[in-house]
Amino acid sequence: MKSVRDYKESLEKLSRKVYAMGKLVDNTVEHPLVQPSWRSVALSYDLAEHEEHEDLMTAYSPLTGGTINRFTHIQQDREDLTRKIKMLRLMGQRTGSCFQRCAGLDCINTLYSVTHDIDNAHGTSYHRRFLDFLFRVQSEDLVCDAAMTDPKGNRRLPPYQQHDPDLYLRVVDRNNEGIIVRGAKAHQTGALNSHYIVALPTTMMGEKDRDYVVSFAVPADAPGVSFVYGRQPSDTRRLEEGGKDAGNLYFGGHEALIIFEDVFVPHELIFMDGEYEFTPVLVERFASYHRASYGGCKVGVGDVLIGATGCMARYHGIEKSSHVRDKLVEMNYLNETLYSCGLASSCAGTQLASGNYFVDPLLANVCKLNVTRLPFEIARLAQDICGGIMVTLPSDQDFQHPQISELLKKYYQGIEEIDTATKVQMIRLVENLTLGSGASAYLTESVHGAGSPQAQRIMIERNMNLEHKMELARSLLQAPPF
Ligand SMILES: Cc1cc2nc3c(=O)[nH]c(=O)nc-3n(C[C@H](O)[C@H](O)[C@H](O)COP(=O)(O)OP(=O)(O)OC[C@H]3O[C@@H](n4cnc5c(N)ncnc54)[C@H](O)[C@@H]3O)c2cc1C
Structure with a gap:
């Protein structure tokens, strides 16, 4: 390597x-x-x-x-599919x-x-x-x-x-x-x-x-x-x-x-x-693999955003307020929902004729369709807790300016124990992930990467087996055979 x-x-x-x-x-x-x-x-x-x-x-x-x-690995079993999702989450967390x-x-x-x-x-x-x-x-x-x-x-x-x-x-x-x-x-x-x-x-x-x-x-x-x-x-x-x-x-x-x-x-x-x-099968396979991947990478980035929001709650002195705790729970619940979908599509994977393993396409598409929505709600909650300061904060150059620096540090300080520079940098991280260059990956890529939402709906319709479900409903109208 x-x-x-x-x-x-x-x-x-x-x-x-x-x-x-x-x-x-x-x-x-x-x-x-x-x-x-x-x-x-x-x-x-x-x-x-x-x-x-x-x-x-x-x-x-x-x-x-x-x-x-x-x-660079070809997935040999379900465990490989699952480890891929875990690896992607780790990479999202670290970057x-x-x-x-x-x-x-x-x-x-x-x-x-x-x-x-x-x-x-x-x-x-x-x-x-x-x-x-x-x-x-x-x-x-x-x-x-x-x-x-x-x-x-x-x-x-x-x-x-x-x-x-x-x-x-x-x-x-x-x-x-x-x-x-x-x-x-x-x-x-x-x-x-x-x-x-x-x-x-x-x-x-x-x-x-x-x-x-x-x-x-x-x-x-x-x-x-x-x-x-x-x-x-x-x-x-x-x-x-x-x-x-x-x-x-x-x-x-x-x-x-x-x-x-x-x-x-x-x-x-x-x-x-x-x-x-062979173009339909090629597009379906790539799209499904990649749509499952989003249940790893975006979750890792979500972990970082949740962490940054937790820090901001602390720096504002609001971390113990019940509505803030509830919002952090909500963010975690949404994020883990995405992870569950990524893991589920891997655990339900099947072997292809070529010998390698393929994710469950229905669950992979459900995963990605959730990814087109839930990160936006996570980002909204992060912005809620972070406060308006996220879009009104002066530039780093102002914080470095000898004439204004001390006043800015004084007026932008949160709780006494945290210095203003740390708080400002954390606000910039939330800004990056929800509005700045990081948002292109965390939000817009979540919508369009691996195909726009409608592409997932088409795949869900193709794989949802409605006839079978209708048959299940019809069978309950009949007396059981015993
Ligand atoms: C951050 C990011 C990273 C990406 N990385 C890669 C990458 O590494 N490799 C790669 O190959 N691609 C990559 N993509 C491309 C991604 O797969 C496409 O963005 C996606 O397939 C949608 O295509 P588009 O952006 O051209 O959107 P458009 O096709 O312009 O879609 C715009 C709208 O038009 C609708 N639409 C499109 N076609 C039709 C139609 N025929 N009938 C009716 N409605 C339609 C869509 O549903 C959507 O609502 C990336 C995209 C993003 C945003």
Whole structure:
């Protein structure tokens, strides 16, 4: 497994075209907007080296025959599915942000089974190719960016009917060695911290969309690939001196637009090419794995927000008030509800034909649909307890100003035992998670990440087996057979 240092050096070796705020970025790891997100991923390498986290952060790989980082593991049983959720909660707790590595994990688990299924139906050799790629990912401890979402243009139209054919990533040419792809992938979590981009089709497609039915991996620095950093609320606070108003001082997440300008993909890195009838199963599997994951990562971040709210209740001197205690209970109840869904979908997982394990899709979708709502209520309660100060507090520069500093410390102090600087920093953390750059992961990603709420409703409708439930009701109208 890689150390944090190895990971840093491996990213610095990549020669990529990255834009952030209108400028080309040389070294993303050192860039103040990207560095917090790099640290979040780096923690997945760091924790894997700690004996107390070995159980959650590492796994035995039947493919390499050795110990690997769990973020590169193919889930072998229900226990693996469950440990993944626990690992994601731990990572959320330690970063208070999106740590970006789970989408790649869910993507490799999806491709493991779907390549197997396509080969069975078509006699292709995608699974063998995928295993070779996976061997590299596991043995070199690589980060994969799960690139599913296309820009999509007019959402009501399939790829082949878009006014601009590049609005979905597609194959534009072929030669003896491989394919040439053009298009883009939007909202790519952790793109700048990844070694490989693994592209997947974003929706179910038909025969006329054949060119768009393509899954492959390319190194992040493949010729023709470029990245544009996606802005987050209050992100430029990270560029201010001291950067304390950013709230989450060391960790963060990021998304980026990845553009593919006629990128060559060799045969050995192509995992699907035109088999449109497998797009529904591919989308369903990735979405379900990823929707269950939210029952781990968002819960870990929720733990941090609840903790920060508890601190604020103490600093305000209100922690023993019954309404405050009740609100903290409510926040915990909502957060643990999400965790229960993540665990339940894992415990009810089943084995696929390829041998690896898959979460229960109904419970995974229930999990994610809850995630589209409950963090907002948790955030509302945090803001309630934190008070209006969260959006009226002067800047850190004012707190440092020699003429006003002492007065600000005096007037913003809460209980006597806590110094104003500690209280102010805690307010900034709640602000980060509920309104600032952290809210893009804790709230907006909770709505749209792994698919917008309607996508979960469609999956719940598909899996809810209403006919069976109607039969149960009808059977109670009959006398029992004894
Ligand atoms: C923070 C964040 C991180 C993400 N990370 C990743 C990542 O790592 N990899 C990745 O591949 N993707 C990622 N995504 C993308 C995510 O999967 C998409 O945001 C999601 O699928 C919704 O797509 P969209 O944002 O384009 O929303 P839109 O498609 O623009 O949805 C807007 C609204 O339109 C509705 N709508 C959409 N299509 C239709 C239709 N045909 N008919 C009727 N209504 C429709 C939706 O239900 C929604 O209400 C991320 C998103 C976010 C916000």
